[in-house]
Amino acid sequence: MTNYLIKKSSKLAWLILSPFVLYFLIFLGFPSAFAIILAFVKWIGINTPIKFNSLNNFIQFFTDPTYLRVLGNSFLIGGILMTINVVVGLVGAVFLNRNIKGRTAIRSIWYIPAVTSYIATSQIFLMFIDPGAGVANNILKQIGLQPVIWSYSVFWMITWIVVYGSWKGIGTSMILWLAGLQAIDRSMYEQAEIDGANKRQTFFSIILPLLRPISVFVLITQFREALQIFEPVLFISRGAPFGKTDVLVSRVFLDFYGDFNFGMAGTGAFVTTIIVLAFSVFIFRWYRGKGAGNV
Numbered sequence: 001m002t003n004y005l006i007k008k009s010s011k012l013a014w015l016i017l018s019p020f021v022l023y024f025l026i027f028l029g030f031p032s033a034f035a036i037i038l039a040f041v042k043w044i045g046i047n048t049p050i051k052f053n054s055l056n057n058f059i060q061f062f063t064d065p066t067y068l069r070v071l072g073n074s075f076l077i078g079g080i081l082m083t084i085n086v087v088v089g090l091v092g093a094v095f096l097n098r099n100i101k102g103r104t105a106i107r108s109i110w111y112i113p114a115v116t117s118y119i120a121t122s123q124i125f126l127m128f129i130d131p132g133a134g135v136a137n138n139i140l141k142q143i144g145l146q147p148v149i150w151s152y153s154v155f156w157m158i159t160w161i162v163v164y165g166s167w168k169g170i171g172t173s174m175i176l177w178l179a180g181l182q183a184i185d186r187s188m189y190e191q192a193e194i195d196g197a198n199k200r201q202t203f204f205s206i207i208l209p210l211l212r213p214i215s216v217f218v219l220i221t222q223f224r225e226a227l228q229i230f231e232p233v234l235f236i237s238r239g240a241p242f243g244k245t246d247v248l249v250s251r252v253f254l255d256f257y258g259d260f261n262f263g264m265a266g267t268g269a270f271v272t273t274i275i276v277l278a279f280s281v282f283i284f285r286w287y288r289g290k291g292a293g294n295v
Contacts, residue, residue, distance in 0.1 A: 032273075038266025045260045057267040067268070069244070070251040074272075077158055077165075077247060078226035084166045085222050089173025094203070096174070097181045107178070114171035122235035125164050129236075151240040158245055161232045168232075173222055180214030181207070216287045220280050227276060248272050 042053040061067045096107050113121070128135045129150050137147035150156045184207065192202045230249040233239065239246040239254075246254070248268055256265035 035266045035269040035273075038262050039270040041263050041266075043262040053263060057263050058271075060264070061267050061271060066243075067251065067264075070246045070248055071271075073158075073245060074227055074229070074247040074249075077161055077245075078223070078229060080162050081165045081169065081229065082219075082222045082226040084162070085169040085173045085226070086218060088166070089170050089218075090177045092170065092174040093177035093181055094207075097178060107175075110174050111171035113168050114175075116168075118168075118231040118235060121168070122164070122231065125160075125236060129160055151237070154241060154244045157237040157240055161229070161237055161245065164232045164236055165226075165229055169222070169225060172225075173218060176214060176218045176221070177211070180211045180218075183214075184210050212287060216283055219283050223279050224276050227272060 039057055040053060040055075042051045042056070092110060096103050096110070100106075129137075131137060131147065131149045131151070136150075140147055148156065150160060188206055188210070189202065192206050197205065228249050229247055230253070233245060233247055233250045234253070237245040239250060249272065252265045252268040252272070255261045255268060
């Protein structure tokens, strides 16, 4: 009887899970497997034959100046974005974890950019940096400075990508940090106050160590989002000037849909996945080796 019930429960569980498993296989499993296969073939154009290319795609990726540039851009832009989102998100979470008036409304305002449409907000942002009638250049004119054609400058295009990306991403980081802060027992703060610890000592000696579990999730998700940044590049810089602000995912997009170089598109996607995986393993080892042992 017990075995019968176990088998029946197992069948019911698989029946309930089947839509999610099917969704995963169709939209995640198959594309991932297909990208891995593409990374090892030469396939340029839909009507051309597919040839096994061994590791030549990877050799080209790590020797071609174009791919090395997009790899460097991804680390540069992603690193700046990740740092801003993690640090500012933590500061905002600490502030909004206090008993202040209107904190619920303030939390919502912080998080609204994260759920707004990339297309709509990027178009508004483009109006702000329009070289002719943009708000940014009008401000420069008002203070006696010459207007800037932003798309001609690598520095300014990276700056605007970071500004827009941070505006979109800080809210998510803040919500995660806030969840970690609210999981800390209030008695820890009271004990620190009794022991005579000031706010700085409480933050660095109690709050940060107790935030290590959530910090693992925050760091991994923020790194993944930063390295896979795509929409700001696609809608704001469009790779300008002359493709110098392209990043890994935008290069994959151009290889696949622009040049129909499916092999190199798969290689770029594969390299991106490996980098994210390597960073995730590093963070988990840090947590298990230092973080988890000291909490």
